[in-house]
Amino acid sequence: MKTQGLIPTAIALALAGTSAMAQEKVMIGEPSWPGAKIMTNVIGQVIESRLGGEVGYAPGANAVIFAAMDGGRGDIDVHPDVWLPNQASFTDEYVDQKGTVALSAGSYEGRAGFCVPSYMAEKHNIKSVFDLATPEAQALFDSDGDGMGEIWVGASGWASTNVHKVKVRDYGIETFLAPGTEDETVFYARLKDAIAEEKGVVFYCYKPHYVHALYDVTMIEEPPYEAEQYTMVQPDQDADWYNKSSIMTGDIVKTVTVAHSKSLEERNPAAAAFLSAIDMDDATLSQLTYEVVVEGKEISDVVGAWIDANGDTVDSWLGLN
Numbered sequence: 001m002k003t004q005g006l007i008p009t010a011i012a013l014a015l016a017g018t019s020a021m022a023q024e025k026v027m028i029g030e031p032s033w034p035g036a037k038i039m040t041n042v043i044g045q046v047i048e049s050r051l052g053g054e055v056g057y058a059p060g061a062n063a064v065i066f067a068a069m070d071g072g073r074g075d076i077d078v079h080p081d082v083w084l085p086n087q088a089s090f091t092d093e094y095v096d097q098k099g100t101v102a103l104s105a106g107s108y109e110g111r112a113g114f115c116v117p118s119y120m121a122e123k124h125n126i127k128s129v130f131d132l133a134t135p136e137a138q139a140l141f142d143s144d145g146d147g148m149g150e151i152w153v154g155a156s157g158w159a160s161t162n163v164h165k166v167k168v169r170d171y172g173i174e175t176f177l178a179p180g181t182e183d184e185t186v187f188y189a190r191l192k193d194a195i196a197e198e199k200g201v202v203f204y205c206y207k208p209h210y211v212h213a214l215y216d217v218t219m220i221e222e223p224p225y226e227a228e229q230y231t232m233v234q235p236d237q238d239a240d241w242y243n244k245s246s247i248m249t250g251d252i253v254k255t256v257t258v259a260h261s262k263s264l265e266e267r268n269p270a271a272a273a274f275l276s277a278i279d280m281d282d283a284t285l286s287q288l289t290y291e292v293v294v295e296g297k298e299i300s301d302v303v304g305a306w307i308d309a310n311g312d313t314v315d316s317w318l319g320l321n
Contacts (some may be wrong), residue, residue: 024267025054028078029065034289035208036081039258039280041303043080046278046314049307051270066090070100072263078275079259083110085252095259102272103257106279106317108208110254112160113219114151115205117195121218124200128221129171132202138176140200143190149177152203156181163232164204166245167222177202191215208282213290222250256280278317 026047030040044055058076060068066087068076082103084091094101113129120126124140131137132151141149153168154161161181168174180187187203188211194201195215205211205219223229229248233241264272284306291302307314315321 023051023053023270024074024264025056026078026264026268026271027056027058027068027074027076028080029068029076030057030059031062031065031079031081032059033081034210034293035285037299038285038288038292038303039080040078041299042280042307043078043258043275043278045300045303045307046274046317047271050314050318051274053268053271062087062090066094066101066259069259069261070094070098072100072261074261074263074267077261077264077268077271082257082259084255084257086254091259100262101259102262102276103259104276104278106277107255107257108280108282108285110207110256110282111219112163112204112206112251112254113222114164114202115211115217115219116200116202117198118216118218119198120200120202121220126202126220127218129167129173131220133172133176135176141177141202143194143199143201149200150180150202151177152187152201153179153181154204155184155187159234160204160206162234162241162245163247163251166232166242166247170247208285208289210286210290210293212283212286214294223248225249225252273319274317277319279313 026044028040028044030037040057044057047053047055058065058068060076062079065076065079069079082091091101091103095103114132116126120140124136125131126137126140132141138147138149141151143150151168151173153164165179168177168179182190191201191203202220205217207219211217226249229246230252231244231246233244235241238244258275258278260272260275262272264275288302288306291297292299312321
C-alpha cells in the first residue's frame with residue numbers, strides 16, 4: 001500500500017464544513033471488471049456511512065467516465081480504478097492538460113505475468129520464465145502425456161493473451177510448452193483439478209485477482225521491464241502483428257489509482273478530500289474479489305464487513321489518525 005502526501009488538515013476542515021453546508025450527491029463510475037466494482041462500492045459506502053453523503057452508481061466505459069468527470073456537472077464524478085499506463089491517454093488529457101480531473105495520492109500495484117502453484121516453485125525450483133524453457137519443464141507440465149508441456153496464456157480474444165503468446169515464443173518456452181487459449185472457466189476447472197492432485201500447471205495471471213486468495217500460487221520472475229525490449233503490435237493494428245511483435249522483458253508494473261472530477265472540490269469538498277487520500281493494496285482487493293466472485297457473496301455485504309473491520313484504515317483516508 002502506498003500513500004503519498006495525505007493532507008489531514010485539509011480533510012478535517014472539509015469534514016467539519018459538511019455540517020454547515022449541503023453535500024451534493026456523488027456519482028461513482030462503475031467499470032465492468034470485478035476489482036473496479038468492489039472499489040466503486042468501497043467509495044460509495046465510505047461516503048454514505050462515514051461522510052453522511054448520498055451516492056449513485058453509473059456503469060460505463062473508461063472514455064465515458066473520464067468525459068463526464070471533465071464536464072464537472074455531476075453526471076459521473078469518480079473513476080474508482082484507473083490503471084496506468086493503460087489509461088494514460090485519458091489522464092494525459094484530463095489530469096495533465098485540462099486539469100479537470102485529479103488522482104488520489106494512494107495507489108496499489110497491478111502486475112501481470114505467469115504463475116505456478118507454489119509447490120511447483122518450491123519442489124521443482126520453477127522460479128523464472130526461463131525455467132520453463134527446459135526439457136524438465138516439458139515433462140513437468142505435460143498433462144495429457146503427448147510429450148509436450150502446456151502453458152495457458154489467457155482466453156482467446158484478450159489483448160493480454162496476444163502479449164503472452166509473444167512472450168512464450170520469445171522467451172524460448174514454446175519449444176517445450178504449447179500455449180493454450182481455452183476459455184477462462186474451462187482453464188480454471190483444470191487448474192482446480194491440477195492443484196488438488198499437485199500436478200504441474202503454469203498459466204497467465206495478474207494481480208489483483210481472486211486466484212491469489214483461492215490458491216497458494218507464485219508469480220514467477222521475468223526480466224524487469226525495458227521499453228526497448230518490449231514491442232507489442234495488436235491484431236487490430238496490423239494483420240502481421242505476431243511477427244512484428246517482440247517481447248523479452250516483463251510487463252511494466254501498473255499503478256492503479258482513483259480519479260475524481262475537480263469540480264467536487266466545490267460541490268462536495270469532504271468527498272473530494274477523501275477521494276484524494278483513498279488508498280488500497282492488491283492483496284486486500286484480491287481477497288475481496290475472491291469473496292465476491294468465488295464465494296458468491298454480495299458486494300455490499302463483503303465491502304461493509306471489510307469497512308467495519310478496518311476502521312483505522314478508513315480513518316487514515318479521512319485524515320482522522
